[in-house]
Amino acid sequence: MEQELTSFSKEEIEVETDRLFVSLGKLGWTREDCEIIAPLTLEINQLKKEKNAIILAHSYQRPQIVFGIADFVGDSYGLSKAAMEADADTIVFCGVKFMAETAKILNPNKTVILPNLEAGCSLADSITAEDVLRLKEQYPGVPVVCYVNTSAEVKAVCDVCVTSSNAEKIVNNLPGDTVIFIPDYHMGRNLAESTGKKIILWNGKCIVHDEFTEQHVKEVRQTYPDVTIMAHAECDPSVVSLVDLVVGTQGMINYIKEHGTGTYMLVTECGLADRLQVEFPESKFVGTCMLCPYMKKITLKNTLDALKNPSAEQIIDLDPETIERAKRSLEQMFVVEKGPVSAF
Secondary structure (H helix, E strand, O other), X not given: OOOOOOOOOHHHHHHHHHHHHHHHHHHOOOHHHHHHHHHHHHHHHHHHHHOOEEEEEEOOOOHHHHOOOOOEEEOHHHHHHHHHHOOOOEEEEEOOHHHHHHHHHHOOOOEEEOOOOOOOOOOHHHOOHHHHHHHHHHOOOOOEEEEOOOOHHXXXXXXXXXXXXXXXXXXXXXXXXXXXXXXXXXXXXXXXXHHOOEEEOOOEOOOOHHHOOHHHHHHHHHHOOXXXXXXXXXXXXXXXXXXXXXXXXXXXXXXXXXXXXXXXXXXXXXXXXXXXXHHOOXXXXXXXXXXXXXXXXXXXXXXXXXXXXXXXOOEOOOOHHHHHHHHHHHHHHHHHHHOOOOOO
């Protein structure tokens, strides 16, 4: 547990403990556990008001982040869009670096802070802008599609950015029968299967989704015959072929909202199941749990420290040209999503 940094009145701590326990108690936290972190969440929530800041938290974050201090919870791109509509001077992104960069691209005039610089991503770290430029030389004229899990510099040299939810539609709407898709190897293979196009792949993998196997899915299906199994498109095609639905994190949330109480296996990072167990307490979430070590680098303590006095390194700084070019690839997402395009 994270330790108390400041003092509040007994009454304030009791009220905050009760608030936290409403959510975290559904995940097995005791009231005493909630009381330990109450001074931290109180101080963070007080400080963000004073500094006109908002806290964005990805669904994979620790539950004390999601239910204790977050103003918005969701997937990386949805959070960055939410920040555009918020009247805030500062964005604290409880996620990983590429997410904070995306928030900066879409909110260039706001201060964006990443609480822990070690919060990276195996996918984003697997490819550089120079790698993309070499692919373009090797395959001239072939559209370059980059998954949102990429650095700002990579987005800046790609033609169109995609999310897990719209990747298939966008690949289908691109001209020609060949597409360069970076960096997720498994997602690219899944797109080749679903679109019928030739996908030039890059060998980047999510260290979380790459761990799931056919055996994990088969064991859960055997134990819970009525289970609905949803897998992220970053999973190996052998896993994807066995599940009921292939969607991103928001797609999983939407499905459960629409279909109600049930037994679910979410083939993705553990944090999402924790979040949904709180939000849908009558449902049962089963199956193997895989943790993202990068997401869990964010804590209440380093979030508070960054909000109080961020270092220069914690403040996301991108040069204007990179922002402009990366934003163009994000904007192309909406253009291509609407229908087929003949060229960029």
